[in-house]
Amino acid sequence: MQPFTLTRPVDVKSAIAAGARPEAVYIAGGTDLLQLTKDNVETPREIVDLEILSLSRIHATANGLRLEPLARMSDVASHPEVVRNWPVLSQALLASASPQVRNMGMMGGNLLQRTRCGYFRDTGFACNKRFPGSGCPAINGENRMHAILGVSDHCIATYPGDMAVALMVLDADLELTGQSGTRKVAIGDFHREPGDTPHIETVLQPGELITGIDIPASAAAKRSHYLKVRDRASFEFALISAAVALDIEGDTIRSARVAAGGVGTRPWRLPEVEAALAGKSPDPGTLKAAADQAGQGARPARMNGFKTVLLKRTVLRALQTVSA
Amino acid sequence: MADGSITRRGVMVGAAGGAALAMPLARADDTTPALRQDTVPSGTLPVSLRVNGETLHLMIDPRTSLLDALREYAGMTGTKKGCDRGACGACTVHLDGRRIVSRLTLAARCEGKEIQTIEGLASEGHLHPVQAAFMDHDGFQCGYCTPGQIMSAVALIKEGHHHSDAEIREWMSGNICRCGAYPNIVAAVRQAAREG
Numbered sequence: 006m007q008p009f010t011l012t013r014p015v016d017v018k019s020a021i022a023a024g025a026r027p028e029a030v031y032i033a034g035g036t037d038l039l040q041l042t043k044d045n046v047e048t049p050r051e052i053v054d055l056e057i058l059s060l061s062r063i064h065a066t067a068n069g070l071r072l073e074p075l076a077r078m079s080d081v082a083s084h085p086e087v088v089r090n091w092p093v094l095s096q097a098l099l100a101s102a103s104p105q106v107r108n109m110g111m112m113g114g115n116l117l118q119r120t121r122c123g124y125f126r127d128t129g130f131a132c133n134k135r136f137p138g139s140g141c142p143a144i145n146g147e148n149r150m151h152a153i154l155g156v157s158d159h160c161i162a163t164y165p166g167d168m169a170v171a172l173m174v175l176d177a178d179l180e181l182t183g184q185s186g187t188r189k190v191a192i193g194d195f196h197r198e199p200g201d202t203p204h205i206e207t208v209l210q211p212g213e214l215i216t217g218i219d220i221p222a223s224a225a226a227k228r229s230h231y232l233k234v235r236d237r238a239s240f241e242f243a244l245i246s247a248a249v250a251l252d253i254e255g256d257t258i259r260s261a262r263v264a265a266g267g268v269g270t271r272p273w274r275l276p277e278v279e280a281a282l283a284g285k286s287p288d289p290g291t292l293k294a295a296a297d298q299a300g301q302g303a304r305p306a307r308m309n310g311f312k313t314v315l316l317k318r319t320v321l322r323a324l325q326t327v328s329a
Numbered sequence: 330m331a332d333g334s335i336t337r338r339g340v341m342v343g344a345a346g347g348a349a350l351a352m353p354l355a356r357a358d359d360t361t362p363a364l365r366q367d368t369v370p371s372g373t374l375p376v377s378l379r380v381n382g383e384t385l386h387l388m389i390d391p392r393t394s395l396l397d398a399l400r401e402y403a404g405m406t407g408t409k410k411g412c413d414r415g416a417c418g419a420c421t422v423h424l425d426g427r428r429i430v431s432r433l434t435l436a437a438r439c440e441g442k443e444i445q446t447i448e449g450l451a452s453e454g455h456l457h458p459v460q461a462a463f464m465d466h467d468g469f470q471c472g473y474c475t476p477g478q479i480m481s482a483v484a485l486i487k488e489g490h491h492h493s494d495a496e497i498r499e500w501m502s503g504n505i506c507r508c509g510a511y512p513n514i515v516a517a518v519r520q521a522a523r524e525g
Binding site for chain 2: 032
């Protein structure tokens with residue numbers, strides 16, 4: 006592991022100044038970063054500790070939920086208002102990692118965990134994320150776990166998180182604070198597809214911090230669900246996950262939000278499924294027909310073609326669960 | 330250990346250093362490194378850690394994990410290093426009352442926090458009820474993952490995640506046992522939760 010210094014800024018302004026320095030990275034929970042530094046995948050010279058900033062509040066009102074970036078995964082998952090009014094968020098967090106890691110991992114860092122695959126984590130291989138232009142061994146290699154949507158000729162690594170997939174169906178906004186002020190970015194505009202720059206995963210500028218996550222309250226958020234399908238029952242990345250939020254009044258789906266994890270190079274919204282649900286009755290035939298739309302534009306590799314079928318089935322099961 | 334009796338760890342440390350079998354180890358309230366000085370990276374950062382109610386003053390490298398600080402600098406080898414990546418749970422300790430994996434925690438960020446390790450569970454010569462339950466149910470074979478399993482189980486019971494075997498299994502999922510003692514671990518947690 007390369008030597009680094011540990012910097013402890015006293016406020017957001019000094020944190021941003023430190024974080025903007027070359028070869029500096031932020032640390033919050035540290036669960037992703039310290040694995041990557043151990044394997045020399047990340048080689049920072051300076052680690053900027055955010056914990057002292059005490060931005061860890063969870064603030065729920067009738068209008069919505071504001072999460073500060075250093076709120077812990079376990080605290081958000083078990084917060085009674087989150088469980089009641091944004092169940093998909095609580096469920097996605099509880100399906101993530103292990104109890105120990107959820108006690109460490111924080112909201113901002115969770116959104117910023119690296120999009121990664123086994124080749125990215127092994128410095129013995131080429132990787133366009135680690136060394137742009139060096140090549141992608143996953144495209145013709147072991148790619149059972151890799152993405153089928155949003156892939157490029159440069160990278161097919163799957164976005165690994167669960168929480169961001171839930172935030173996609175909750176219409177969450179991120180508040181970003183940088184050297185030139187504060188801006189709002191919708192969660193759906195935050196993560197980037199790899200294209201020919203797979204080493205750039207989000208729209209964050211150097212030094213820019215996530216300073217808040219704003220989630221509106223809604224009937225759909227209250228009727229939401231997260232389903233994660235894995236190779237083993239717990240402490241495993243998704244083969245496929247589905248987040249759904251339905252606003253149903255009487256016998257009509259007034260609006261639908263559907264997103265998937267495990268399939269995309271970024272959290273993946275499924276507008277084709279949403280369109281097939283809106284204005285319809287939530288009957289078994291409608292749900293099946295809508296779920297069958299999932300995955301348009303998929304480009305499977307040699308070993309992950311099963312995901313196109315598993316995606317439809319996972320979405321269907323999640324839709325059945327919330328409309329029951 | 331201080332009386333020079335032969336222990337398994339004493340033999341291993343002695344062999345690693347090419348020294349006498351019963352090389353003395355640092356005690357928990359001592360700042361002497363457990364291994365010979367030249368096997369420990371030189372430390373430049375002074376850190377005070379509160380471990381099991383005692384304060385340890387250490388000179389560490391900023392890269393040092395809490396796990397390595399405990400094992401290599403403080404001589405507290407009850408906490409185990411398994412995968413060294415936070416995936417197996419062998420390094421589980423409590424930090425300010427929450428279970429965490431000490432391998433993915435920088436020791437330098439733990440100042441002012443309360444750390445509890447497996448060494449701090451027993452009181453006045455009596456095993457903690459979870460330790461006793463693991464003995465009663467043979468909740469281990471080789472025993473290497475056991476300190477982490479027990480620290481997780483103590484936290485699980487405090488969190489209230491013990492209302493069914495399925496719930497216990499889910500909330501113990503951050504601790505891997507390659508011997509496969511899982512049924513006995515679940516039985517031990519169930520018993521300790523009932524008695525607690």
